[in-house]
Every structure is written in C-alpha cells, then in structure tokens.
Amino acid sequence: MIFLLILLSQAFGDQLVLSQILWRNGACTPTYCNWKCKEFEQQGILNGQLTPIGTRQHYVLGQWLRKRYIEDLKLLSQFYNEAEIYIESTDVNRTILSALSNLQGMYPAGTGPKINPDLNRSYLLPPNQKEFEDFGDAALPGLQQAIPVHVREKQLDIYLKGYDALACPRNEEFRNSNINSKLYYQINSKAQSLISDFTQQLGIVASQLNITDLYEYQDTFDSCEYNGYDLPKLKESTQSQMKLLQYLYFSLEHNIDFEQTRLLATPFFRNLLLNIENVINNQTEHKFRIFSAHAATVQLILNALNLTSFECVKQVYLNEKVQNKNCIYTFPGYASNIIFELYRKLGHGNQYYVQVLYNGTLMPICNNQYKCDYEEFKSRIQFQNVKDYEDECLISPKFKKEAASFILKAINVVITILFIISFCIIYLLRRQSKLEEYTKIVQQFDA
Numbered sequence: 001m002i003f004l005l006i007l008l009s010q011a012f013g014d015q016l017v018l019s020q021i022l023w024r025n026g027a028c029t030p031t032y033c034n035w036k037c038k039e040f041e042q043q044g045i046l047n048g049q050l051t052p053i054g055t056r057q058h059y060v061l062g063q064w065l066r067k068r069y070i071e072d073l074k075l076l077s078q079f080y081n082e083a084e085i086y087i088e089s090t091d092v093n094r095t096i097l098s099a100l101s102n103l104q105g106m107y108p109a110g111t112g113p114k115i116n117p118d119l120n121r122s123y124l125l126p127p128n129q130k131e132f133e134d135f136g137d138a139a140l141p142g143l144q145q146a147i148p149v150h151v152r153e154k155q156l157d158i159y160l161k162g163y164d165a166l167a168c169p170r171n172e173e174f175r176n177s178n179i180n181s182k183l184y185y186q187i188n189s190k191a192q193s194l195i196s197d198f199t200q201q202l203g204i205v206a207s208q209l210n211i212t213d214l215y216e217y218q219d220t221f222d223s224c225e226y227n228g229y230d231l232p233k234l235k236e237s238t239q240s241q242m243k244l245l246q247y248l249y250f251s252l253e254h255n256i257d258f259e260q261t262r263l264l265a266t267p268f269f270r271n272l273l274l275n276i277e278n279v280i281n282n283q284t285e286h287k288f289r290i291f292s293a294h295a296a297t298v299q300l301i302l303n304a305l306n307l308t309s310f311e312c313v314k315q316v317y318l319n320e321k322v323q324n325k326n327c328i329y330t331f332p333g334y335a336s337n338i339i340f341e342l343y344r345k346l347g348h349g350n351q352y353y354v355q356v357l358y359n360g361t362l363m364p365i366c367n368n369q370y371k372c373d374y375e376e377f378k379s380r381i382q383f384q385n386v387k388d389y390e391d392e393c394l395i396s397p398k399f400k401k402e403a404a405s406f407i408l409k410a411i412n413v414v415i416t417i418l419f420i421i422s423f424c425i426i427y428l429l430r431r432q433s434k435l436e437e438y439t440k441i442v443q444q445f446d447a
C-alpha cells in the first residue's frame with residue numbers, strides 16, 4: 001500500500017533530482033588461503049579479482065539502473081553526458097572493473113558517440129599510424145561508450161575505504177579490540193559445535209580453528225559457489241550456520257559499537273550531503289553519482305542508517321527476540337547496493353525528501369519512514385557524524401607526533417655529533433700542547 005502511494009505520488013509529479021548509489025564489487029576469485037589454497041594459487045586465482053560472473057552481475061545491475069533512471073524516471077539522458085554523472089571507485093582492481101562493467105549495462109553498445117561524417121578521415125588517425133580500418137561513423141566499434149572512473153590513492157580514501165588503517169589509523173585499534181573482546185570469545189565458544197562439525201566434514205584438524213577462520217572459509221565458499229569452483233560437500237544445516245556466522249563475525253570485526261560506525265561513516269555522509277546541497281542550490285549538474293566499493297563499505301553504511309547492527313545480527317544468530325524489526329541479517333552479497341534518492345516535492349519548490357533502497361527494495365529510514373524529509377535526514381546524519389574526523393582517526397595528531405619525534409631525533413643526532421667533535425678538538429688541543437711542552441724540554445736539553 002505504502003509502495004503504491006509512493007509510486008502514485010511520484011507518477012503525479014514529485015521529481016527525482018539526484019540519485020547516489022554505493023555498491024559492492026561483483027563475484028570475485030578467493031582471497032584467503034584455506035580451502036583448495038594450493039590449487040587456486042597454482043591457477044593464479046588467489047587474488048580477489050573480478051570474475052566473468054562478477055562482470056555480468058554488474059552489467060545487469062547497470063541495465064537495471066538504465067531502466068530506472070533513464071527510461072522510467074527520466075533522470076538522465078539517453079546518451080552518456082559527462083555533466084550528469086560522476087563515478088568514483090576505490091583503487092582496487094575488482095571495484096574499478098565492477099564500475100566499468102556496470103556502466104556498459106547503463107550505456108550499452110549502440111549508445112556511444114558518432115563521428116561527423118563530413119570530416120576528412122585523415123583526422124581520425126593517431127600520429128603513428130597511416131592506415132586504418134574504417135568503422136564507419138561509430139567512434140568505437142559497435143558504438144560503445146567509454147566512461148571515466150575516478151580513484152583516490154588508498155591513504156586518502158576516507159570516503160569509501162576508511163576502514164583501512166592506511167586511511168584511518170584509529171580503526172586498527174577498534175578492530176584489534178573487537179577481535180579480542182569478550183564477545184569474540186563468547187561467540188567463539190558458542191561456535192565450538194559448529195567448528196567440530198565443520199572440521200569433521202572437511203576432514204581437517206579442529207584444534208586451531210576459531211570464528212575468524214570460519215568467516216574466511218565462508219568467504220572462499222562464496223567465491224566457489226558463484227564462480228563454479230569446487231565446493232566441499234557440507235550438510236545444509238552446516239552451510240546455513242556458516243553463512244549466519246559469516247555475517248555475525250563481519251559485524252563483530254567492523255561494527256561492534258556505534259562509535260566505530262559513526263566515525264568511519266562520517267566522510268561518506270559529508271560527501272553525500274554536500275552532493276545533495278549542491279543540487280538543491282543549483283551548483284552542479286551532476287544528478288547521478290556512483291561509489292564503487294566493498295562489502296565493508298556497504299555494511300558500514302547500512303549500520304549507520306540503523307538498517308542492521310551487530311546487536312540484531314547476534315540476536316538472530318542466537319535465536320533471541322530481535323528488537324530491530326528492520327534488521328538486515330544477511331551478509332552484503334556480491335553487487336549488493338544502497339541507493340539514496342532525492343526528490344523535490346510537487347508544488348513545494350524548496351521541499352525535498354530522501355528515499356533509500358537496498359538491493360532495489362525501499363527501506364525504512366529516519367524512524368520507519370519510507371520518505372524522510374531532507375531536513376530531518378540531514379539533521380540525523382549531522383548529529384551522528386563526528387566533529388573532527390581527522391583528530392579522532394589519529395590522522396593529524398599522528399603526523400604531528402611523527403614530526404615531533406623526528407625533530408627530537410634530529411636534535412639528538414646533532415648534539416651527539418657536536419659532542420664528538422668537541423671531544424676530538426679538546427683531545428687534539430691537549431695533545432698539541434703536550435707536544436709543544438715536550439719539544440720545549442727537548443730543545444732545553446739540546447741547548
């Protein structure tokens with residue numbers, strides 16, 4: 001019913017003015033050395049690269065986006081227009097490739113640029129080639145469209161990969177304390193029967209395994225399942241328990257408490273709000289923004305929107321009563337995505353609201369609303385954002401500390417050198433005066 005009303009109101013004129021999508025990479029090769037590690041290594045696929053399956057997943061997601069934003073809601077032009085759309089990715093092969101594959105779905109072959117047919121063909125050649133194959137008026141064969149994807153170096157990527165210690169050093173402390181917490185050991189001991197069951201079926205020794213290892217096994221199994229690599233024959237019940245544990249462990253490592261979540265989510269949300277403000281103030285033509293990132297990024301933002309939490313995932317795992325009725329308790333699978341849409345209300349030129357979709361489904365935000373007034377959305381986000389991200393991440397103090405310790409070391413070295421030099425001078429002077437005394441005595445003798 002609510003969906004129908006929303007659809008109706010949008011059909012009658014609330015206008016979509018901006019959409020921002022955060023997604024995770026598609027299916028990729030394994031990254032952890034556990035199941036069939038040697039084999040995968042020999043085949044050169046133990047490196048988390050996007051696979052043909054992942055490429056297709058994102059291509060299809062791109063087709064979905066084309067239908068929604070180009071055909072149905074008419075937010076974007078039929079043809080790629082660089083003034084309308086801006087794409088960012090983390091500096092990782094699989095996320096860059098996910099973005100490129102997705103954009104092929106959004107702007108498929110046939111939509112690319114054409115050459116002015118009257119142009120002298122000699123202008124189509126680079127300086128080092130004099131003969132060429134004429135593709136006709138298509139700039140690229142098949143009228144393909146090439147689209148730029150922007151990346152930042154890892155150290156500066158606080159927006160999409162802030163959980164990386166390179167970007168936010170403080171998160172290393174959070175992670176260490178999360179995986180050494182009481183909760184870790186509680187869950188680990190609760191998981192003992194699963195561990196022994198699992199290791200028995202796999203025919204390996206149980207003694208060393210903990211829930212971190214089980215998480216990593218499941219990560220590999222996901223890769224095997226999607227890409228058709230060999231999978232172990234596990235009982236259904238073991239498989240489903242492994243999947244629940246995978247997400248519980250992931251939440252535990254990344255989001256045990258809201259402090260960690262709000263800190264790490266701050267730069268992403270600042271960026272998201274800035275993009276919205278720019279549209280509202282007519283300061284940009286960009287109507288569509290893409291952020292191509294990782295499972296941990298999607299998970300972080302779901303947490304920050306209160307659509308999931310470690311608490312509720314734990315309740316699901318332990319079969320307890322679940323407090324958060326909106327709790328997403330499945331791991332953000334390949335190509336899972338969060339969309340933020342900004343609508344201008346019909347007849348209220350300056351009023352806007354926000355909608356959030358997860359994997360294409362409308363989600364309740366701002367305390368169970370499907371449409372959240374932009375002002376409310378903004379104040380909720382700003383309230384939970386941290387004030388001084390750089391400080392709290394230990395970015396600036398760390399540099400200051402490093403600078404200070406460098407100066408101290410330099411002073412130490414200089415003092416030591418001065419000390420040695422003056423010691424030598426004193427020694428030489430004393431030697432000199434002794435020598436002079438000695439020659440005097442010798443001269444006296446001679447005389």
Ligand SMILES: *[C@@H]1O[C@H](CO)[C@@H](O)[C@H](O)[C@H]1NC(C)=O
Nearest residue numbers: 046047048049091092093094
């Ligand atoms: C990305 O791909 C390049 C070329 O295939 C490879 O050399 C590099 O190691 C890859 N980087 C990562 C982080 O996997």
Ligand SMILES: *[C@@H]1O[C@H](CO)[C@@H](O)[C@H](O)[C@H]1NC(C)=O
Nearest residue numbers: 118119120121122123124125
């Ligand atoms: C095209 O340009 C080339 C080099 O500028 C010139 O030699 C040639 O005569 C031009 N052809 C025509 C049809 O104008």
Ligand SMILES: *[C@@H]1O[C@H](CO)[C@@H](O)[C@H](O)[C@H]1NC(C)=O
Nearest residue numbers: 179180208209210211212213
């Ligand atoms: C879990 O096991 C791995 C090795 O299998 C080990 O490196 C890690 O420290 C263990 N984690 C904890 C918290 O015990």
Ligand SMILES: *[C@@H]1O[C@H](CO)[C@@H](O)[C@H](O)[C@H]1NC(C)=O
Nearest residue numbers: 279280281282283348349350
């Ligand atoms: C932006 O442009 C829209 C439509 O052209 C107009 O209604 C609105 O008042 C403008 N907003 C600002 C802040 O200038």
Ligand SMILES: *[C@@H]1O[C@H](CO)[C@@H](O)[C@H](O)[C@H]1NC(C)=O
Nearest residue numbers: 304305306366367380381384
């Ligand atoms: C999420 O929940 C926390 C704690 O209840 C609350 O302070 C915050 O405003 C909520 N965030 C959003 C975006 O609704």
Ligand SMILES: *[C@@H]1O[C@H](CO)[C@@H](O)[C@H](O)[C@H]1NC(C)=O
Nearest residue numbers: 330331332333336358359361
């Ligand atoms: C996508 O979201 C739905 C909830 O809307 C969830 O049930 C499903 O598991 C998600 N899929 C992935 C791949 O994360």
